[in-house]
Amino acid sequence: MTAGIVGYGAYIPKYRIKAETIARVWGADTRRIVDGLGIQEKSVPGKDEDTATIAVEAARNALARALINPKDLGAIYVGSESHPYAVKPTAGIVGEAIGAGNHYTAADTEFACKAGTAALQMCMGLVQSGMIKYGLAIGADTSQAAPGDALEYSAAAGGAAFIVGSQESEWLAEIKDTCSFTSDTPDFWRRGLSPHPRHAGRFTGEPAYFKHVLQATKAMLDKTHLQPTDFDYAVFHMPNAKFPIAAAAKLGFKPEQYKDGLLVTAIGNTYSGCSPLGLTKVLDKARPGARILVVSYGSGSGSDAFVLEVKPLIEERRGLARRTEDYMKRKTYLEYAQYSKHMEEIH
Amino acid sequence: MLMVERKVAVIGVGITRFGEVWEKGLRQLLAEAELQALADARINPEKVDMIFTGNMCGGEFAGQEHLGGMASSILNLNVASTRVEGACASGSLAFRQGLMAIESGRADMVLVNGVEKMTDVSTEHVTTGLMGAGDEEWEGFQGFTFPGLYALMAKAYMNKFGLSRKQLAAVAVKNHFHGARNPIAQYRKEITLDDVYKSMMVAEPLTLLDCSPITDGAASVVLCNAETAKQYCEAPVYVAGSGQASDTLALAERSELHHVKATRLAKTQAFAQAKITVKDLDLVEVHDCFTIAEIMAMEDLGLCGNGKAGRLVEQGQTYFDGKTPVNTSGGLKACGHPVGATGVKQVVEVVQQLQGKAGKRQVKGAEIGVTHNVGGSGATVVVNVFKRGLP
Amino acid sequence: MFEESAVIRWRKYTDRYRLIGNACKACGETYYPAKEQCPCGGKEFAAQQFSGKGRLLTFTEVKAAPEVFESKTPYVIGIVKLDEGPKVGAQICDANAGDLKIGQRVEAVFRKFYASGETGVLHYGTKFRPVF
Numbered sequence: 001m002t003a004g005i006v007g008y009g010a011y012i013p014k015y016r017i018k019a020e021t022i023a024r025v026w027g028a029d030t031r032r033i034v035d036g037l038g039i040q041e042k043s044v045p046g047k048d049e050d051t052a053t054i055a056v057e058a059a060r061n062a063l064a065r066a067l068i069n070p071k072d073l074g075a076i077y078v079g080s081e082s083h084p085y086a087v088k089p090t091a092g093i094v095g096e097a098i099g100a101g102n103h104y105t106a107a108d109t110e111f112a113c114k115a116g117t118a119a120l121q122m123c124m125g126l127v128q129s130g131m132i133k134y135g136l137a138i139g140a141d142t143s144q145a146a147p148g149d150a151l152e153y154s155a156a157a158g159g160a161a162f163i164v165g166s167q168e169s170e171w172l173a174e175i176k177d178t179c180s181f182t183s184d185t186p187d188f189w190r191r192g193l194s195p196h197p198r199h200a201g202r203f204t205g206e207p208a209y210f211k212h213v214l215q216a217t218k219a220m221l222d223k224t225h226l227q228p229t230d231f232d233y234a235v236f237h238m239p240n241a242k243f244p245i246a247a248a249a250k251l252g253f254k255p256e257q258y259k260d261g262l263l264v265t266a267i268g269n270t271y272s273g274c275s276p277l278g279l280t281k282v283l284d285k286a287r288p289g290a291r292i293l294v295v296s297y298g299s300g301s302g303s304d305a306f307v308l309e310v311k312p313l314i315e316e317r318r319g320l321a322r323r324t325e326d327y328m329k330r331k332t333y334l335e336y337a338q339y340s341k342h343m344e345e346i347h
Numbered sequence: 348m349l350m351v352e353r354k355v356a357v358i359g360v361g362i363t364r365f366g367e368v369w370e371k372g373l374r375q376l377l378a379e380a381e382l383q384a385l386a387d388a389r390i391n392p393e394k395v396d397m398i399f400t401g402n403m404c405g406g407e408f409a410g411q412e413h414l415g416g417m418a419s420s421i422l423n424l425n426v427a428s429t430r431v432e433g434a435c436a437s438g439s440l441a442f443r444q445g446l447m448a449i450e451s452g453r454a455d456m457v458l459v460n461g462v463e464k465m466t467d468v469s470t471e472h473v474t475t476g477l478m479g480a481g482d483e484e485w486e487g488f489q490g491f492t493f494p495g496l497y498a499l500m501a502k503a504y505m506n507k508f509g510l511s512r513k514q515l516a517a518v519a520v521k522n523h524f525h526g527a528r529n530p531i532a533q534y535r536k537e538i539t540l541d542d543v544y545k546s547m548m549v550a551e552p553l554t555l556l557d558c559s560p561i562t563d564g565a566a567s568v569v570l571c572n573a574e575t576a577k578q579y580c581e582a583p584v585y586v587a588g589s590g591q592a593s594d595t596l597a598l599a600e601r602s603e604l605h606h607v608k609a610t611r612l613a614k615t616q617a618f619a620q621a622k623i624t625v626k627d628l629d630l631v632e633v634h635d636c637f638t639i640a641e642i643m644a645m646e647d648l649g650l651c652g653n654g655k656a657g658r659l660v661e662q663g664q665t666y667f668d669g670k671t672p673v674n675t676s677g678g679l680k681a682c683g684h685p686v687g688a689t690g691v692k693q694v695v696e697v698v699q700q701l702q703g704k705a706g707k708r709q710v711k712g713a714e715i716g717v718t719h720n721v722g723g724s725g726a727t728v729v730v731n732v733f734k735r736g737l738p
Numbered sequence: 739m740f741e742e743s744a745v746i747r748w749r750k751y752t753d754r755y756r757l758i759g760n761a762c763k764a765c766g767e768t769y770y771p772a773k774e775q776c777p778c779g780g781k782e783f784a785a786q787q788f789s790g791k792g793r794l795l796t797f798t799e800v801k802a803a804p805e806v807f808e809s810k811t812p813y814v815i816g817i818v819k820l821d822e823g824p825k826v827g828a829q830i831c832d833a834n835a836g837d838l839k840i841g842q843r844v845e846a847v848f849r850k851f852y853a854s855g856e857t858g859v860l861h862y863g864t865k866f867r868p869v870f
Binding site for chain 2: 750771795796797798799800801802803804805806807808810813815816817824825826827828829835840851861863
């Protein structure tokens with residue numbers, strides 16, 4: 001028995017701040033920053049938004065495409081680094097807001113930027129084993145970064161939701177297979193009482209991001225007996241634009257395969273929402289039969305890889321909710337002081 | 348059908364200064380007004396059968412509920428004494444209770460008080476507390492402040508009838524003109540249209556000077572059976588009619604957003620009982636918690652047609668010496684708005700006008716006066732009609 | 739405004755989170771929020787899900803806010819006429835007052851209102867934003 005995506009949904013807040021606005025405040029070289037990171041601007045949550053509100057809108061969009069009764073959801077998992085409560089699950093708030101009833105299991109996950117894809121794997125397992133009929137997996141964040149730190153240019157807000165089911169006739173895309181590569185790697189972390197994460201500088205590159213993304217991809221290709229040329233789309237986790245482009249090159253993927261999912265240049269890194277939103281953006285346009293590779297990365301560290309194949313039903317359903325690009329196009333720019341006030345509301 | 352035979356008269360009034368009365372707390376304000384009213388009526392406390400005290404936020408701003416107990420204990424009495432609450436209409440609701448007690452025959456001499464102490468807590472705390480006058484769940488929870496609610500009505504009114512900024516501001520200018528001539532008013536200084544335009548925006552389009560202030564104050568009146576009134580007072584003022592109506596608590600559920608239905612209903616009852624039409628009245632005290640409220644009240648009371656009040660104000664018709672004097676006390680805007688006291692203060696003003704005691708703001712030959720008091724954004728309205736001679 | 743306890747919060751999920759009101763079984767009139775007694779005399783109701791779509795009847799920008807909303811000021815409040823008929827007061831989000839017009843289309847979204855201090859519960863509910 002395999003699993004598939006019966007509904008998917010995205011959400012990105014409307015506010016943006018330009019990298020050059022941040023650079024000006026800190027007296028940094030705008031050109032060097034923008035060229036180095038490949039990020040023009042990032043999304044910023046509204047003062048009344050948080051991971052729960054983002055997760056709810058993404059979930060409602062997924063339900064709109066799935067056309068299922070929310071009470072048939074057997075599991076809800078929300079992955080984030082910015083859950084509103086340290087103790088009281090975002091998944092329960094989402095369940096109440098979407099009318100999921102009471103007969104479902106739920107929990108929140110944390111694994112830095114791959115908490116959402118971990119949730120997706122959990123749903124796949126429950127669905128494939130026959131334990132539940134449908135599972136809802138969400139990756140959403142209102143990412144935080146210390147003012148003046150390099151991460152400030154990329155830490156963004158957004159989320160994506162996927163409803164997983166076992167009935168082939170309901171699939172918008174089949175999830176052919178998944179595998180992961182995990183270790184204990186201290187590249188980026190946040191202690192409980194600390195408002196902002198810390199990172200290990202250049203150590204976040206080769207031994208962290210690249211090792212796990214490359215290894216997970218190789219394992220996935222081996223397991224499925226596929227090569228990079230067999231894919232129409234490839235979505236890699238995007239802490240910036242440089243890393244995924246370099247990883248793609250090392251693995252043998254071409255720009256025309258990864259450009260559609262590379263939304264980091266326009267909205268920044270939405271952490272647990274990052275590769276999930278790359279996937280929703282691809283699903284918004286991919287033709288039936290298209291093969292998609294998704295490889296997430298979460299610091300600490302781990303990568304989850306997925307191979308998906310798009311189904312004909314997607315053409316009927318994709319128009320039932322707003323596309324990822326509809327949210328990307330909706331923009332209001334903030335000055336730095338306004339941005340700071342928005343970020344203060346997260347705590 | 349209304350079967351009231353006993354008539355009621357006002358034989359004494361008392362009122363504290365309205366403003367930031369730092370030196371007096373809730374009890375002291377209430378005591379001052381009670382004692383002044385009894386002295387004005389030339390009676391000893393023992394003659395009082397019943398006491399009603401209007402107050403909205405005694406608990407919220409002073410930790411003090413149970414003002415019925417306080418009002419009688421100040422006077423060393425054991426009579427029936429009750430606190431009455433209906434948001435900003437608390438004062439006139441207390442008045443109504445007193446009126447009905449005498450009309451029913453249950454009492455002959457009733458002391459009616461209104462009191463509010465608002466300056467012991469912060470402005471934000473006051474804003475928060477006053478939101479209890481609306482719908483907590485659907486307005487309070489969502490940050491619908493009172494200026495916000497009236498701003499919503501102002502926008503709806505302006506969208507339907509058109510109303511210039513000047514016409515709206517003219518209400519505030521006129522009320523300050525009157526306030527400057529009222530010895531107990533909070534604001535005794537005249538203001539200009541420019542002052543209104545330049546003041547801080549509170550909830551668009553209402554600026555600070557479109558809004559009534561935060562005020563401490565108390566007012567009291569003594570009511571008695573009309574047949575015995577002349578024993579105590581040379582020129583008693585008689586209650587000719589009274590009406591009260593209610594409407595939805597939440598503004599969103601009203602049938603119209605640009606007028607106050609409960610005002611029209613209360614006015615119809617009061618005018619019918621008093622056997623008057625709007626042409627008969629010589630002055631009216633309306634509930635101008637915000638300038639727009641006075642505009643809507645003028646139309647709801649029938650002083651002019653819908654959409655016409657702005658013009659009337661702009662032309663100066665509503666000054667004390669104009670065709671239709673409105674808020675000669677200075678209104679809530681300039682006299683001040685100690686919430687629970689306002690309804691009783693309005694009675695005090697009308698009584699003083701009808702007795703010729705209104706000094707520099709006297710309406711010449713005033714014989715019939717009307718009070719109009721609103722709770723919240725219009726969920727409660729009381730309209731009373733007073734006459735100089737026995738009706 | 740009374741700072742709602744966690745329990746008051748919990749009791750209001752159905753109407754605040756999901757726009758569920760009721761419909762009179764006798765005359766079919768729909769209400770949001772749910773009504774206890776229908777003007778037609780009916781006392782029996784069925785639950786009614788509202789679509790969350792409507793038009794803006796009036797709105798204003800609040801600049802002097804109560805304590806819990808101080809950090810979020812200025813904010814916009816308005817009255818929305820839902821497509822199904824009932825009118826509801828709500829905060830209007832994702833827009834400046836200057837960009838709004840009476841009569842424009844709005845839609846319901848799930849947002850955070852405020853936190854009960856640093857350690858208290860979070861209060862969520864429904865706001866309306868311009869349709870895009």
